[in-house]
Amino acid sequence: MYSPDGKRYLDLISGISVSNVGHRHPRVVQAVKDQADRYMHLMVYGEFVQAPQTQLAQKLVAQLPPSLNNVYFTNSGSEAIEGAMKLAKRFTRRSEIISCFHAYHGSSQGALSVSGSEVFKRAYRPLLPGIRQIRFNEPADLAQITRQTAAVLIETVQGEAGIRVPDRGYLQTLREKCNQTGTLLMLDEIQAGFGRTGSLFAFEQYGIVPDVLVCAKGMGGGMPIGAFIASQELMSVFKENPILGHITTFGGHPVSCAASLATLEVILEENLLAEVSTKEALFRKLLVHPAIRTIRSKGLMMAVEFDSFDVLKPIIDRAIEKGVLTDWFLYCDNSMRIAPPLTITETEIREACEVILSCIQE
Numbered sequence: 001m002y003s004p005d006g007k008r009y010l011d012l013i014s015g016i017s018v019s020n021v022g023h024r025h026p027r028v029v030q031a032v033k034d035q036a037d038r039y040m041h042l043m044v045y046g047e048f049v050q051a052p053q054t055q056l057a058q059k060l061v062a063q064l065p066p067s068l069n070n071v072y073f074t075n076s077g078s079e080a081i082e083g084a085m086k087l088a089k090r091f092t093r094r095s096e097i098i099s100c101f102h103a104y105h106g107s108s109q110g111a112l113s114v115s116g117s118e119v120f121k122r123a124y125r126p127l128l129p130g131i132r133q134i135r136f137n138e139p140a141d142l143a144q145i146t147r148q149t150a151a152v153l154i155e156t157v158q159g160e161a162g163i164r165v166p167d168r169g170y171l172q173t174l175r176e177k178c179n180q181t182g183t184l185l186m187l188d189e190i191q192a193g194f195g196r197t198g199s200l201f202a203f204e205q206y207g208i209v210p211d212v213l214v215c216a217k218g219m220g221g222g223m224p225i226g227a228f229i230a231s232q233e234l235m236s237v238f239k240e241n242p243i244l245g246h247i248t249t250f251g252g253h254p255v256s257c258a259a260s261l262a263t264l265e266v267i268l269e270e271n272l273l274a275e276v277s278t279k280e281a282l283f284r285k286l287l288v289h290p291a292i293r294t295i296r297s298k299g300l301m302m303a304v305e306f307d308s309f310d311v312l313k314p315i316i317d318r319a320i321e322k323g324v325l326t327d328w329f330l331y332c333d334n335s336m337r338i339a340p341p342l343t344i345t346e347t348e349i350r351e352a353c354e355v356i357l358s359c360i361q362e
Contacts, residue, residue, distance in 0.1 A: 078106030162332025
């Protein structure tokens with residue numbers, strides 16, 4: 001990125017896991033221009049079939065397990081979470097939703113209700129009733145899932161908690177518990193999706209399939225878009241009692257859908273997934289310093305932990321001065337966020353790490 005005076009910045013956070021294919025990828029920019037030349041917003045209730053929506057939905061479900069075959073487009077991750085929560089209540093006819101402590105699902109009232117930090121919630125209470133929270137990656141807490149639970153909403157990899165990666169067995173046990181109780185498993189891959197962890201979606205690495213998949217951020221190549229994806233059976237409950245059971249005016253905006261389709265094609269066709277683990281390993285190899293306590297990562301979703309925020313903040317500030325952009329996490333302010341575009345090169349990784357290490361030393 002470049003400032004108005006031409007100063008160069010290496011972006012290590014991608015707008016919080018948004019710019020997965022880099023900034024202004026030429027195929028994404030061209031798709032936006034081409035679609036803007038055709039049409040933009042039309043009608044939202046099905047009067048017209050719009051090609052960008054249809055083509056994107058087809059391309060998405062072609063990459064997913066057969067049960068995830070119906071896509072509802074939204075404008076953002078928060079909106080997708082809201083729609084998924086409504087879907088769970090409507091389908092199961094239950095009201096309880098379980099989420100995790102230290103989870104982040106968005107900032108609207110419903111999404112905030114299932115998020116996991118009281119610091120961000122207390123000024124807005126009362127929030128939604130019927131929300132129960134459990135510890136992430138703690139199998140004992142799964143006993144709280146019962147036949148009164150409509151859904152468990154969980155990040156496949158916790159983001160704002162500072163990149164907390166679950167045990168494979170934990171997610172499989174969670175899947176089994178949801179099956180036993182008739183509870184929907186809803187995976188939030190708003191940060192982890194679209195190649196961030198080395199597979200198109202992180203759940204592919206854990207041998208499970210969710211009932212509902214929520215995505216956004218890296219989905220649009222820099223344009224605003226989100227989605228929740230489920231089976232035709234689940235999603236059909238929105239068709240009656242009431243008709244139009246979930247509505248969004250701009251969800252599935254044709255320009256955003258065109259950008260998203262181009263983004264998905266870039267990820268798949270330019271072999272970006274194959275390089276993620278190698279780039280992750282290079283970051284881990286280079287970022288070695290006595291001040292670094294540990295590095296947690298899943299692909300290019302990384303947290304570099306220091307003793308405290310007071311230690312970390314001057315390092316971040318100095319790195320920005322030197323042209324490397326990074327930050328910390330909402331619920332983990334002693335860890336540096338590293339989530340660069342998947343297009344970052346080995347040379348750029350080496351440059352970024354050299355700057356970070358020099359800032360630590362200074």
